Amino acid sequence: MLQIVIPAYNEQDRLPRTLRELRRHVLRCRPVTGPVEVVVVDNASTDATAALAAAADSPALPVRVVHCATPGKGAAVRAGIGATDAPVVGFMDADGATRLDAIDEAWRRLALGADVAIGSRSATGSWTEARHSWLRAGGARAYRHCTARIVPGVADTQCGFKLMRGDLGRSLFADLAATGFAFDVELLALARVRGARVEEIPVVWTDVPGSTFDPLRHGLGSFAELAAIAWRVRSARAVQPAVPPILQPVLQPAFTSVATDYPFAVEA
Ligand SMILES: Nc1nc2c(ncn2[C@@H]2O[C@H](COP(=O)(O)OP(=O)(O)OP(=O)(O)O)[C@@H](O)[C@H]2O)c(=O)[nH]1
Numbered sequence: 001m002l003q004i005v006i007p008a009y010n011e012q013d014r015l016p017r018t019l020r021e022l023r024r025h026v027l028r029c030r031p032v033t034g035p036v037e038v039v040v041v042d043n044a045s046t047d048a049t050a051a052l053a054a055a056a057d058s059p060a061l062p063v064r065v066v067h068c069a070t071p072g073k074g075a076a077v078r079a080g081i082g083a084t085d086a087p088v089v090g091f092m093d094a095d096g097a098t099r100l101d102a103i104d105e106a107w108r109r110l111a112l113g114a115d116v117a118i119g120s121r122s123a124t125g126s127w128t129e130a131r132h133s134w135l136r137a138g139g140a141r142a143y144r145h146c147t148a149r150i151v152p153g154v155a156d157t158q159c160g161f162k163l164m165r166g167d168l169g170r171s172l173f174a175d176l177a178a179t180g181f182a183f184d185v186e187l188l189a190l191a192r193v194r195g196a197r198v199e200e201i202p203v204v205w206t207d208v209p210g211s212t213f214d215p216l217r218h219g220l221g222s223f224a225e226l227a228a229i230a231w232r233v234r235s236a237r238a239v240q241p242a243v244p245p246i247l248q249p250v251l252q253p254a255f256t257s258v259a260t261d262y263p264f265a266v267e268a
Pocket residue numbers: 006007008009010011041042043071072073076092093094095097160181208210211212213
């Protein structure tokens with residue numbers, strides 16, 4: 001089973017279409033992934049986000065709404081992952097910016113042995129259609145410069161789409177302190193500290209108007225959060241200097257039952 005967390009703050013205009021598209025996609029990919037459930041995490045939206053998410057619940061794509069008392073995207077995803085119990089979990093944005101075939105590719109990478117598969121607009125084969133302002137683009141460049149020092153080798157920490165082994169995800173998120181937009185960096189850095197195999201996958205990414213990220217309001221906070229993350233990661237490395245790779249296989253019966261689609265599937 002796959003459980004996907006969608007953090008949603010005042011997303012009444014973007015979330016319903018994303019859930020409809022996800023339901024359509026899940027009907028196609030379910031033979032491989034097994035059942036898929038969505039956990040929408042709302043914190044204090046002032047619009048109809050929670051009601052619309054609940055209304056999208058269907059047998060084809062169950063949707064559960066979880067409320068989170070702490071504001072921020074990181075806090076919301078943490079609460080959502082904490083409410084999962086599936087062998088594979090992940091998260092994606094309510095705007096549906098990442099094309100959904102990323103689910104199939106991420107699933108394939110996990111089956112091949114990755115512990116975490118992340119959408120990357122910098123990976124070869126990605127296609128990005130963005131309409132960000134010069135301020136946002138400049139800030140993103142500076143931000144990438146900083147993240148490269150915290151998570152070396154990961155070119156795009158901020159794409160909103162990530163899948164991972166459920167047990168690993170729940171354990172990483174339990175230790176996450178970042179509550180804002182920078183939480184992905186802490187997640188990936190902690191995953192590395194624990195010896196997890198993190199792989200970037202190409203995505204088709206389209207900017208969807210209505211972003212909740214305001215460069216002026218959230219930009220400085222994100223850089224401050226990065227500094228705090230760098231400090232925490234340094235401490236985590238100090239107490240856990242050399243962890244052997246996590247070897248527990250992710251393969252579930254669903255993988256073994258589709259051996260023709262996935263020739264690499266092995267007995268779980
Ligand atoms: N629950 C919750 N979700 C949030 C909060 N802030 C952002 N989100 C969600 O986080 C996801 C990403 O936000 P976006 O507004 O798309 O921002 P972004 O993807 O970082 O930036 P863009 O590239 O401009 O889209 C969306 O699903 C938002 O609804 C929050 O405080 N609480």
